[in-house]
Amino acid sequence: MPNTTMIDSPSFYANPDRNVAVLNYNAHFITSIFDLVNSEELIAFVRLFLNQQRDKVPVDADPVTTFNLATPETYMDVVKAILTDQVTAYQPFKTAEILASVEDLYTYYRTYLRISLMTAHENNVVASEFMSIDQNFNDLVIRLYRAIEEKLKGHANHVYREVNAGTNGTLLLREVAWPLPTGYEALKDIHFISRMMLQPPMMLHTKSNKRKGLFTATQTNPLENFKGTERDWLCYPAKIGESLAYIYFHRDYLASGIALANLFQMADTEEISGQQPDLILLFGTPGVVSDDHPENGHYYYDQTNGFYVGQIPYNDQTTYFGYMKKMCLTLHNLHMIAEQKLPIHGSMVRITFANGQTKTVVFFGDSGAGKSESIEALQAVADDQIANIETIFDDMGSFTLEDDHLYAQGTETGAFVRLDDLSSEVAFNNMDRGIYMNPEQKNARVIIPANTWPRVVAHHEIDMWVYANNYDDAIGVHRFEDQATAKATFVAGKRCALGTTDEVGMSTTFFANPFGPVQEQAATQPIIDAVFDRLFADDVYVGEIFTHLGSDKSQANLNASAHKLLQELLKL
Structure with a gap:
């Protein structure tokens, strides 16, 4: 009995519960429209589609003339008759109903994340042409769809849209x-x-x-x-x-x-x-x-x-x-x-000012504290004073003590950020590279490339380290005068949680980092002590910026704090 809830064959996998489809070109690569309409993969997907459609068919529908109640075999026989111009072969189904069903089938297929796989097996031809191989399949799918659509409508389309009809991407495996x-x-x-x-x-x-x-x-x-x-x-x-x-x-x-x-x-x-x-x-x-x-x-x-x-x-x-x-x-x-390095939950940017000076700033804090928002606000208030802001890391980095110097390194070459945190300029400028997660929902996210790996892992000196304080009413920035107070603030990891995780309201997290330091607090504390000793010995600016994201979320207040931060940077 064919599985009507998912497809799992050597050449094709489709799981409606996860909206994932995988095409294994090693097991079967379709080379023509003829191969496609006669493939086991297509009839299996039609079976999956019809099973999804049956709940939408009215209970009083005629099973003889309702196209979405046809068997997968009959459905594909009709498609083949359309392609070969055998008009009488697909009666008693109505042309409009067939067209609507094929449109729905095509749309349903494209709701899946569709990824193709190829294995190189040391084959240089496959390795160099894997993108072209996948593009050939995409071309077949869209040609088949257009051929059926235009034959049923009786005329050519007036507008063609080159969408990713077959797959969203392809992976070369080894x-x-x-x-x-x-x-x-x-x-x-x-x-x-x-x-x-x-x-x-x-x-x-x-x-x-x-x-x-x-x-x-x-x-x-x-x-x-x-x-x-x-x-x-x-x-x-x-x-x-x-x-x-x-x-x-x-x-x-x-x-x-x-x-x-x-x-x-x-x-x-x-x-x-x-x-x-x-x-x-x-x-x-x-x-x-x-x-x-x-x-x-x-x-x-x-x-x-x-x-x-x-x-x-x-x-x-x-x-x-x-x-x-x-x-x-x-x-x-x-x-x-x-390795005796200190994980940092934060963002680091290298700012190039119009006068040619550069400063490296690390924004520190747990999720929702206002690290990314502070950078955006800094860009907004800078006018022509800042020539460039380079993101070294967006979410996580580490501090390394080496030869009596303190350096920072990043972890990610990209950024996983809330869409609400991005300015429209940044969001649209990166659209052609972005992977968007649940863009219509609360906490919608996008993953975008940000920097190169050699640049991210290079040793960067630190000019300023500020805690993103989203819970106090003050405006501006505050530099800690003594090491004990500074360390206590950073270690407490206090914030007003914004619901980006399962936390809401005031919370504290050891060193604002639940991803390693919380689990190994005893091992992390001596590294924190050594880092703060070096920071204050080198007279590095250690302070906090008041972001207001946990209270009034006022952009005006955040911009005012960012302006104060800019003034402090220009003094360093």
Whole structure:
């Protein structure tokens, strides 16, 4: 009995529950319209479509003449008759009804995130032409749709729109041999993504758009509960800061998996062959029932092999991209703490003034404190005083003490930001590169590239470090005169939560960073002490900026604070 709720064949996978479709060109590549209309893949998708449509058909509809009540076989016979101009062959169905159904089928298919896969197998032709191969399939789909549409209407279209009819993107996969430790053999055959082509702007929809809770340690290696195979799992090799991460994810999380390309630098095949990672993430695998909050993610430190293993369970809640991003950053930050580096939850920008001077500013605070908003306000009030603002990192970085100097490095090459936080200029200027998550909902997000990996991980000196204070009524900026008060403010991590996570109202988070420092407070505190000692010894500006986002959300007040910040920068 054919499955009417999803499709899972070697060449085609479609899951309506996750709105994900995967085409495996290795198993079957369609080369012509004739192949397409006679393919098992198309008739399987028509079956899925008709099953979705049956609930919309009136109960008194005639099963003989209602096209959406036809069998998939009859449906495709009608399509073939239309293509070959056999008008009498698709009676008794009405032409208008057939056209409406085909339009709905085409629209329904395009509601899916559709990704094609190819495996290089050291084949240089495939590696160099993988985008053209995918484009050929896109051309077939749109040609088939237009041919049916124009034959049913009886005339050519007046306007043609070149949309991504077949796929939203394509992945070139490779088999990568890396030294798998004992107990990790289940990962051996899972392919790595080596190249990716996306067709932005991409509008993706997930069942969740908010992150809940914290990630906690587990005493059981998640690999013990891993059941994935090369058919339903992929690996994105990422450079998170200078950490090498192998991010394994279930194909139902392709929305998050492909969005990684706009956030973290993809590691080259040469960089990962024979290389053990610093971090491993298994995204979409069952958790351990004995763990606290098994619905949330966990991490495990493999002491024998010297790396961290993260695990995020398969459920509706974790479809939100924040789970993918924040677990990656948690694992990286834990690695940084082990390396005696201090993870920083914040944004860093390098400002070039019109007079040629440059200053590097780090904005610090938990989600919703006003880090990104402060940068936007600074740009708004600067007029011609600022020539350029370069984003070094948008959400997470680290401070490194080396040879009596303090440096900052970033983690992400992109930014995952709320659409409400972006000016219309920034939002529209980046539309052709953006991956949008639930753009019509509250907490809508976009992932956009921001900077290059070499620039992000370079050692940057710090001129100013300010805490984003969104709860006090003051306006402007305040420089801390003594180290103890400054450190107490940063360590307390106080904010008025805005609902971007499951928190609302006043809250405190150790060092404003629930992604590593909270989990390892004892190990983090001595690094915090050493960093503040160096900051005050070097007379670096350490202060706070009052953003007002937790109270009146006044743009005028935020702009006034940004203007004061600008004045302080010009004095340094």
